Amino acid sequence: MGGNNINLEELPHILDLMSRALVHDIGKVRIPAEIINKPGILTEDEWKVVKRHPVEGLAFLLRRWGISRETARMFPAVLEHHLGMSFSGYPEFMRRKAPGFLARIIHIADFYDAVTTPRVYNKSPFSPVEVVRVSDQSPWEIGLDPTQVTLTLSE
Numbered sequence: 202m203g204g205n206n207i208n209l210e211e212l213p214h215i216l217d218l219m220s221r222a223l224v225h226d227i228g229k230v231r232i233p234a235e236i237i238n239k240p241g242i243l244t245e246d247e248w249k250v251v252k253r254h255p256v257e258g259l260a261f262l263l264r265r266w267g268i269s270r271e272t273a274r275m276f277p278a279v280l281e282h283h284l285g286m287s288f289s290g291y292p293e294f295m296r297r298k299a300p301g302f303l304a305r306i307i308h309i310a311d312f313y314d315a316v317t318t319p320r321v322y323n324k325s326p327f328s329p330v331e332v333v334r335v336s337d338q339s340p341w342e343i344g345l346d347p348t349q350v351t352l353t354l355s356e
């Protein structure tokens with residue numbers, strides 16, 4: 202399933218993954234802009250607010266969009282996308298199980314975007330080459346799925 206060689210038979214699956222991935226960070230709507238745009242290091246309390254966004258995202262789907270718990274299960278990445286493969290991510294109560302396929306893919310994409318895009322708190326982002334080197338050499342240290350990193354970076 203390479204970006205350059207998409208098999209048309211896989212297209213419905215790819216579109217399904219993409220549509221479910223689009224809402225993975227919906228919980229960020231509950232993080233105050235002062236925290237999202239803070240140029241400095243977050244305080245412990247601010248980190249607690251940030252770390253709640255996966256749970257807030259699920260709550261948003263259930264309450265704001267009014268979808269059923271059954272339907273919410275189709276969006277596991279909302280809750281799992283910061284778990285990481287090293288079980289050191291969040292939400293902490295979810296650390297007992299490994300994140301699902303979509304959450305692992307989103308985690309890689311999130312990591313890549315976070316470290317290559319200039320942010321208010323990081324004006325000197327990594328180059329794509331630096332990210333590939335770090336991700337490929339030590340995926341476990343940053344909680345990435347090594348198999349998915351290899352597949353993603355080989356494209």
Ligand SMILES: [Fe+2]
Nearest residue numbers: 225226282283
């Ligand atoms: Fe997130």
